[in-house]
Amino acid sequence: MAAPSLLDQLIEALRCLPGVGPRSAQRMALHLLERDRPGGERLSRVVHEAMARIGHCSVCRTLTEHETCAVCSDTARRRDLVCVVEAPADVLAVEQATGFRGQYHVLLGHLSPLDGIGPEELGLDRLEARLDGGEIREVILATGTTAEGEVTAHYISEMARSRGIRSTRIAHGVPLGGELEYVDRGTLSHAFEGRREY
Amino acid sequence: MAAPSLLDQLIEALRCLPGVGPRSAQRMALHLLERDRPGGERLSRVVHEAMARIGHCSVCRTLTEHETCAVCSDTARRRDLVCVVEAPADVLAVEQATGFRGQYHVLLGHLSPLDGIGPEELGLDRLEARLDGGEIREVILATGTTAEGEVTAHYISEMARSRGIRSTRIAHGVPLGGELEYVDRGTLSHAFEGRREY
Structure with missing residues (x-):
């Protein structure tokens, strides 16, 4: 065979999307070509613009095409919670599920010394500066429940404590609608340890 | 809220892909931004090029960026089968599953008078010209098993018959590995009618 056809290139390019195997990539390519060329043009344009312009918020490090993200520049949000x-x-x-109206700090990872990821890589110097700013009164720790996530949460809680700032950890336990027999052991054991007065 | 953020626009644009709902679009957008910007750039470029350059083969009407597709211009393929x-x-x-090494004619639809889709919309004038060319000795009918697909197959078989060209219909029946009890009635009844000497 000669060079791959443009259709084959399109199918291959679509496979960079997560969860897209050869068959769904083919279905997507044919759908765009046969039924939605305007959608394809728009996709191409927006993906290009997003790759070129979206960076990280200078305050909280989440993704944004601006210097500071919509949350950080929203003056109506609480500045005492991060x-x-x-x-x-x-x-x-969190934005979609909860009524949280405070600030964020996005680590873009978790502490992992073996991989060379220390406090600096997680922007903790910037978080420290924010804590030193005096506005923040509570740090809500919503890092993952992996060992690294726990270590990271602990590290940040120490940062907060040394400044006299309260830190809280979001609750972990049996998910709503979750049936006990299908919940993994770690979660169930955690739910027992974390039980509260009824 | 002000204008949607570029991230929101990216999520929305990805939803033009078939089978991609809001949650997978979000996952895809974040994956591209956080883990695969080169893949995103390439996707944008290839989608743009494909939308702009891929048209239909002037002979068989399949998708191609060339005047004639790779199959039609492959001189090693049989010219007596379409x-x-x-x-x-x-x-x-068909290319992926079978050893078929002949030509194709792609209808880009099926006969559907109520929708204004007649022989011309299916390029049957072009197929007639090919049949008149004298090289084709068998027309393999692989249209769908819907009523419209059957009517279209019948129409084309008449076109072939009037020129003394043989036409065949691909076999329909119980799929390989299919269990009788799970096969739909139409298929099973078709499989009985189409039974062959053992």
Whole structure:
């Protein structure tokens, strides 16, 4: 065979998307070509612009095409609460699911000395500066429940404590609608340890 | 809220892809931004080029960026067999699954008078010209098993018959590995009628 056809290149390029295997990539390519060329043109344009212009917020490090993100520049939000998360996806999840109206700090990872990820890589110097600013009164730790996430939460809680700032950890336990028999052991054991007065 | 952020625009643009809902679009957008910007750049470039340059083969009407597609311009393929299918996806399916080494004619639809889709819209004038060319000795009818697909197959078989060209219909029946109890009635009844000497 000669050079791959443009259709084959399109199918291959679509496979960079997560969860897209050869068959769905083919279906997507044919759909764009046969039924939605304007959608394809728009996709191409927006992806290009997003890759070129979206960077990280200079305050909280989430993804934004501006110097500071919409949350950080929203003057109507509380400035005394900061929620620490590992990834921009976590910001979206908290925004979509909760009524949280405070600030964020996005670590873009978690402490992992073996991989060379220390406090600086997580922007903790910037978080320290924010804590030193005097406005923040509570740090909500919403890092993952992995060992690294826990270590990171502990490290940040110490940073807060040394400044006399309260830190809280979001609750972990049996998910709503979750049936006990299907919940993994770690979660169930955690839910027992974290039980509260009824 | 002001104008949607570039991230929101990216999520929205990804939803033009079939099978991509709000949550997978978000996952795809964050994946591209956080883990695969080169892949995103390439996707944008290839989608743009594909939308702009891919048209239909002047001979068989499948998708191609050239005047004639790779199959039609492959001189090593048999010129006495033409397989009639409804869509470019069907060409890919036949190429990937079978050893078929003949030509194609892609209808880009099926006869549907109520929708204003007649022989001309399906390029049947072009297929007639090919049949008149004298090289083709068998027309393989691989249109769908819908009523419209059957009517289209019948129409084309008449076109072939009037020229003394043989036409065949691909076999329909119980799929390989299919269990009788799970096969739909139409298929099973078809499989009985189409039974062959053992």
